[in-house]
Amino acid sequence: QVQLVEAGGGLVQAGGSLNLSCTVPRNIFDRNTMGWYRQSPGNQRDLIARISWSGWTTYADSVKGRFTVSRDNTENTMYLQMNSLKSEDAAVYYCNVWPPREAYWGQGTQVTVSA
DSSP, X not given: OOOOEEEOOEEEETTOOEEEEEEOOHHHHTXXXXXXXXXXXXXXXXXXXXXXXXXXXXXXXXXXXXXXXXXXXXXXXXXXXXXXXXGGXXXXXXXXXXXXXXXXOOOOEEEEEEO
């Protein structure tokens, strides 16, 4: 099973920022649209941002204007800059291709937002 590796989560105060990263095997990263997903307790895992190989991006309404997805195609890495964090952003954040493949889910990175 291939795993993508997420990093950068942590505890942050509401209104703060975090920058997540996702390291991806080259054969998966190349030419694929990548996505950031999140899952909070009791909820399904949802796509919140995605980025094509060429850099075209889309966002869920809940994060639009606050989160920015980017990718470094030379380093096989995708990023998620999260600003103005809210309590409802607390979740485990995952990366995967879009549409996601079950075999690629990693451990995720926990984001906790304190009041």
